[in-house]
Amino acid sequence: MVTRRTPELIRPAEPTPYEFKELSDIDDQESLRYQIPFIQFYRNESHSRGSTHMGRRDPVRVLKEAVAKALVPYYPLAGRLRENSGRKLEVECNGEGIIFIEADADVTLEDFGDGDIIQPPFPLEELLFDVPGSTAILGTPLILMQVTRLKCSGFIVALRLNHTMTGLPGLVQFMNAVAELARGAQSPSIQPVWERHLLRARDPPRVTFEHEEYDTIADTKGTVIPFEDMVHKSFFFGPTEIAAIRQLIPVNQKATTFEILSAFVWRCRTSALQPEPEEIVRMMCVISIQNLFNPPLLPPGFYGNTIVFSMVTSTAAKLCINPIEYALELVKNSKSTATSQEYVRSTIDYMVIKGRPHFTVARNFVVSDLTRVGFDKLDYGWGQPAYGGLAKAGVGAIPGVLSCYVPFKNRHGEKGIVVPICLPQSAMDLFVKELNRLLYHAPNHLSVALRASSISSSL
Structure with missing residues (x-):
């Protein structure tokens, strides 16, 4: 109460x-x-x-x-x-x-x-x-x-x-x-x-990239996740789970933990939603430009929004049938494009020319890496929080679209990443099965631990 x-x-x-x-x-x-x-x-x-x-x-x-x-x-x-x-x-x-x-x-x-x-x-x-x-x-x-x-x-x-x-x-x-x-x-x-003003459009504005992340796509049956029967669950990916995912890709394919995890979760999530094979599915990575460039584009202490989006697309069949490395290469290539100063300027100019549009939501999955932001380290005099980060998956007007990666330490002291996911119940069941299926076939028969909170009944 x-x-x-x-x-x-x-x-x-x-x-x-x-x-x-x-x-x-x-x-x-x-x-x-x-x-x-x-x-x-x-x-x-x-x-x-x-x-x-x-x-x-x-x-x-x-x-x-x-x-x-x-x-x-x-x-x-x-x-x-x-x-x-x-x-x-x-x-x-x-x-x-x-x-x-x-x-x-x-x-x-x-x-x-x-x-x-x-x-x-x-x-x-x-x-x-x-x-x-x-x-x-x-x-x-x-x-x-x-x-x-x-x-x-x-x-x-x-x-x-x-x-x-x-x-x-x-x-x-x-x-x-x-x-x-x-x-x-x-x-x-x-x-x-x-x-x-440092993130104001040029005069005159000029768009030099396609910016398909803002494409207007006609809604067709099933392209947007249904609002009803949505459930929220969190998944912990520690060193063991990340190592298992890495063994699903070639040894010579270099990638960050964020890129590997994003490709893996995107593939599992798409499979769980069961789109038509030729349906175009999307994933966007939220890219922070705060400390991206040298010399810095923004001064220390700047506290405005500092994000652009990188977009990857695939048919559902190609994403789900191909090995994880297929999705991983898409993610890496898209991030490489989005991390240039010209892409940032083009995005800003696009906002002004196109009337400040919303990003595409049809068959889209948005991921944001919050593991280094520091919300989990804020100390008001009582030490660091037991948990600090996003309160739920799927914020904004469209539930289930956004997942933020939150830093976390489990009861064994292992540092890892918590990924909140919001899906319809039937898709969530398939999502868990797909995670475990892929990791079960990895060495040591590993699986991802799942926990769903039940505190709401106590309050």
């Missing part, structure tokens, strides 16, 4: 400039005009620093004060968005604040997992209250935060972010400022930098 107090607005702790700031031409694309939820679980105060005499600190009070202080340098996050001609977004920096909810739950941290394992899905409707009237992109608070105390003295920090304002790296930068201030710092170690 969760008990919540009345939602309140947390404003900057000091006066901030009243002004209007224009978003970049990456920020305000249709693909990012949604609310995206994140969540962190913290253990009880026996794990916190200085807990002998400071152990009774209230995480709600500590975080409220720290957020108010952090909103001074990050004052645009306390503002409200509005839309100008050409659907161009700008933020009115009026200091109205973000929504903050104080809550208590009659459960312990252990109730959220199998032993000490905490991973999605979570009962988000209880841990992040959807305040009526707060979900619109325009004219509403840009961040909603709920801090829930648990009866074991642990607590949960859940956030909902208006994605047009920033992505996960930018949110982590802001929350790291909150964490530093909560631990007693006088100011954040990284000062925020706006400078969204």
